[in-house]
Amino acid sequence: MMNFDQIQLSDNxxxxxxxxxxxxxxLVQITDLKAIENRQCDEGNLVxxxxxxxxxxxxxxxxxxxxxxxxxxxxxxxxANTLIYIKDIALDMVxxxxxxxxxxxNDVDIVQTNSGTIDHNSRNAELYQQSNVQMTSHVLxxxxxxxxxxxxxxxxxxxxxxxxxxxxxxxxxxxxxxxxIAIAQINQxxxxxxxxxxxxxxxxxxxYKNSRGEGTLFxxxxxxxxxxxxxxxxxxxxxxxFSIIEIGQVYVLAxxxxxxxxxxxxxxxxxxxxxxxxxxxVSHTSIDDFIHVPISKYNFIRLNEIAMQQSDAYLDVIGxxxxxxxxxxxxxxTHKKSxxxxxxxxxxxxxxxxxxxxxxxxxxxxxxxNPVIAFKAIKVHDFNGCRSLSTTSKTNLKINSLDxxxxxxxxxxxxxxxxxxxKIANSNIIQVSTQQGLNLSPNYFYFNxxxxxxxxxxxxxxxxxxxxxxxxxxxxxxxxxxEVDKHSFIYKMCPVDTCTKKVIEISDTQYRCVxxxxxxxxxxxxxKTTIQVTDNSITQPVIIFNKQAEALFGIPAAEMLxxxxxxxxxx
DNA sequence: CCCCCCCC
Numbered sequence: 001m002m003n004f005d006q007i008q009l010s011d012n013x014x015x016x017x018x019x020x021x022x023x024x025x026x027l028v029q030i031t032d033l034k035a036i037e038n039r040q041c042d043e044g045n046l047v048x049x050x051x052x053x054x055x056x057x058x059x060x061x062x063x064x065x066x067x068x069x070x071x072x073x074x075x076x077x078x079x080a081n082t083l084i085y086i087k088d089i090a091l092d093m094v095x096x097x098x099x100x101x102x103x104x105x106n107d108v109d110i111v112q113t114n115s116g117t118i119d120h121n122s123r124n125a126e127l128y129q130q131s132n133v134q135m136t137s138h139v140l141x142x143x144x145x146x147x148x149x150x151x152x153x154x155x156x157x158x159x160x161x162x163x164x165x166x167x168x169x170x171x172x173x174x175x176x177x178x179x180x181i182a183i184a185q186i187n188q189x190x191x192x193x194x195x196x197x198x199x200x201x202x203x204x205x206x207x208y209k210n211s212r213g214e215g216t217l218f219x220x221x222x223x224x225x226x227x228x229x230x231x232x233x234x235x236x237x238x239x240x241x242f243s244i245i246e247i248g249q250v251y252v253l254a255x256x257x258x259x260x261x262x263x264x265x266x267x268x269x270x271x272x273x274x275x276x277x278x279x280x281x282v283s284h285t286s287i288d289d290f291i292h293v294p295i296s297k298y299n300f301i302r303l304n305e306i307a308m309q310q311s312d313a314y315l316d317v318i319g320x321x322x323x324x325x326x327x328x329x330x331x332x333x334t335h336k337k338s339x340x341x342x343x344x345x346x347x348x349x350x351x352x353x354x355x356x357x358x359x360x361x362x363x364x365x366x367x368x369x370n371p372v373i374a375f376k377a378i379k380v381h382d383f384n385g386c387r388s389l390s391t392t393s394k395t396n397l398k399i400n401s402l403d404x405x406x407x408x409x410x411x412x413x414x415x416x417x418x419x420x421x422x423k424i425a426n427s428n429i430i431q432v433s434t435q436q437g438l439n440l441s442p443n444y445f446y447f448n449x450x451x452x453x454x455x456x457x458x459x460x461x462x463x464x465x466x467x468x469x470x471x472x473x474x475x476x477x478x479x480x481x482x483e484v485d486k487h488s489f490i491y492k493m494c495p496v497d498t499c500t501k502k503v504i505e506i507s508d509t510q511y512r513c514v515x516x517x518x519x520x521x522x523x524x525x526x527x528k529t530t531i532q533v534t535d536n537s538i539t540q541p542v543i544i545f546n547k548q549a550e551a552l553f554g555i556p557a558a559e560m561l562x563x564x565x566x567x568x569x570x571x
Numbered sequence: 572c573c574c575c576c577c578c579c
């Protein structure tokens with residue numbers, strides 16, 4: 001949990017804003033939020049949100065959220081008590097000769113949606129009383145009232161911050177070339193610090209484009225024994241630092257700027273993050289003189305509990321890898337970019353779940369020796385109510401290298417209890433496929449060509465087939481259906497119960513079955529489709545007929561057809 | 572200074 005004692009709201013930001021100096025960015029807390037009807041303008045049904053914000057010293061109730069940000073309120077990312085970092089704010093004079101003004105909040109980072117109440121209230125309450133005299137004439141004006149409690153005795157607040165700052169510096173501020181400070185001690189009120197940590201994660205270079213321009217960025221995470229922090233480098237700094245930073249290496253970082261962590265982009269526990277500037281130095285250090293032992297802060301969840309987690313939540317997960325599929329490429333439709341992806345399955349004592357690896361993780365991971373895999377910040381994915389996990393660039397992955405009790409326990413459990421992974425995967429398959437409903441792919445399934453036949457991988461089966469002079473062999477395959485051919489997968493069948501032969505359409509009302517040698521005025525719908533099945537060895541197209549397809553999709557062909565006609569986008 | 576984790 002975040003330690004609210006550590007958070008300091010910006011000092012005098014509201015005073016400056018109301019004076020017209022809107023250049024500064026500030027960390028403030030929302031203390032109240034109301035939707036207001038738009039009485040003056042006729043912009044359709046547009047709602048405005050009026051918010052009250054507090055900085056370390058004052059409160060201002062005359063703030064309006066730019067309507068571009070309304071979605072943040074509507075998606076509950078911004079509410080009362082939310083900590084926001086104001087990036088763009090404007091002062092607007094109300095044009096009615098009353099000299100009133102409004103602050104328009106144009107752009108923010110959300111620091112903490114569900115924050116506790118920070119210790120500004122007591123001080124603000126005091127200021128409130130002290131400024132009561134000044135307040136009276138302004139109280140209860142209309143919408144644009146500014147609470148004049150921003151006018152406050154200088155001494156009290158100055159003393160507070162001076163004391164605080166002095167206190168911090170005496171502990172934290174290093175003399176030149178002194179020991180780096182602990183990552184947990186980073187705050188916005190010190191300069192001249194350096195930190196030393198091991199790189200636990202590094203993103204690719206991303207390109208961005210928004211109203212303020214375009215550029216490149218990458219980020220990496222530094223960790224020491226006290227904590228972890230994300231460092232982001234843009235443009236020049238991105239190209240300068242990207243090739244220097246390597247996962248697993250130790251660096252001393254100095255002269256960078258600290259800001260509150262943006263929860264939209266930052267999944268680490270630190271309340272701050274670091275932005276590299278042109279002054280920022282990053283020097284590689286030998287891992288030998290890295291005296292701190294990094295302790296990863298994992299908060300593992302059992303696999304059977306993932307179903308209860310919110311979709312898109314980030315979790316720490318550990319398990320035994322029991323299935324590794326071959327990587328495939330997927331292409332994003334909007335960006336037209338291709339990404340490698342690989343599906344694996346993991347299990348623990350409570351269950352199993354499929355994990356989609358992306359990018360380098362997908363390309364590089366190919367360990368089929370049942371390693372223990374630990375994920376930090378892996379994303380919960382939901383597809384038609386079926387949960388899986390998906391790596392992101394924020395996900396940190398450790399294979400057999402996380403030295404914890406939990407790792408040892410899982411290893412012992414797996415090797416001593418010797419669980420039948422086929423059985424476990426199988427029970428998972430049944431469970432998942434019943435949850436899937438109408439969902440076509442990818443789908444776990446258990447595809448039995450002949451129930452008595454032994455389970456083989458495709459590769460084993462092909463070798464046996466070839467050595468058997470290409471005579472038919474029977475085997476069972478266990479894998480994932482990774483694709484369904486959506487075209488021509490339903491056909492018109494002979495209406496006779498026991499017959500599945502395709503009928504020849506003689507006319508709109510005449511269907512001929514060559515097998516029965518009869519002509520009927522009706523037919524029944526049946527499946528015949530090609531699915532791609534991925535197992536531990538390869539991905540193989542498999543043709544399945546009505547019975548197996550019905551078992552896989554969960555509904556008869558006729559019902560599927562009705563559904564498809566109702567859902568146009570399937571075509 | 573902020574791209575968002577991609578598919579079905």
